[in-house]
């Protein structure tokens with residue numbers, strides 16, 4: 155088996171990244187959206203809504219949406235930015251020791267014209283996804299290739315699959331353990347970079363660098379009922395823990411910023 159192969163996920167062109175030990179990830183070119191991550195142990199790590207659009211008409215609900223250049227409605231642009239609704243291209247792939255990886259790129263020339271005009275900055279985005287054993291590593295790089303500075307925010311909006319959201323315990327993001335009684339939508343600024351997610355079945359170590367903040371989100375029953383792309387009881391099956399750079403970061407011409415996320 156080769157380490158990165160073209161496939162289709164829903165109706166979307168995608169890349170399957172497969173390590174020799176069996177670890178694998180599937181990333182759609184639409185959004186450079188990781189829709190599935192299975193460790194070498196065979197366990198799926200990502201939630202994906204049964205009601206999600208899978209045809210490029212709307213952002214995918216689940217997996218890891220790439221949020222750029224705006225978080226949620228913190229700005230005048232598209233909610234959560236345009237990266238998750240733009241079509242990226244495969245920029246490279248390889249095998250380093252036992253780790254299989256692929257890189258995805260997005261540049262202004264690839265954006266729909268109205269999107270490009272609404273955010274007319276000369277950026278280059280690169281998302282690297284790497285898998286090995288029971289570990290997933292994602293690196294997002296933002297580069298200013300223009301002659302004017304630009305500000306941006308970014309996040310990896312990770313939807314973790316859990317057996318029951320009520321059983322979830324998150325440590326290391328807040329001074330108190332986080333559990334979810336009903337809806338939770340909370341920003342945690344200036345996190346230490348190391349957290350754990352205990353699902354009742356297993357405990358994942360989450361390590362972030364470059365991303366200074368974290369957001370924890372679960373819509374609860376009421377907000378889920380208002381979401382057209384999630385079944386009414388699906389909120390029980392995930393928690394979003396999102397490494398984020400919320401305060402807009404300004405990149406000078408020629409500069410780059412990198413955010414890392416490692417899940418193991």
Ligand SMILES: O=P(O)(O)OC[C@H]1O[C@@H](O)[C@H](O)[C@@H](O)[C@@H]1O
Nearest residue numbers: 226233234311339340369371396
């Ligand atoms: O429905 P969207 O645009 O994917 O956003 C989902 C959620 O994303 C989270 O990051 C936000 O904190 C929530 O407020 C938001 O509801």
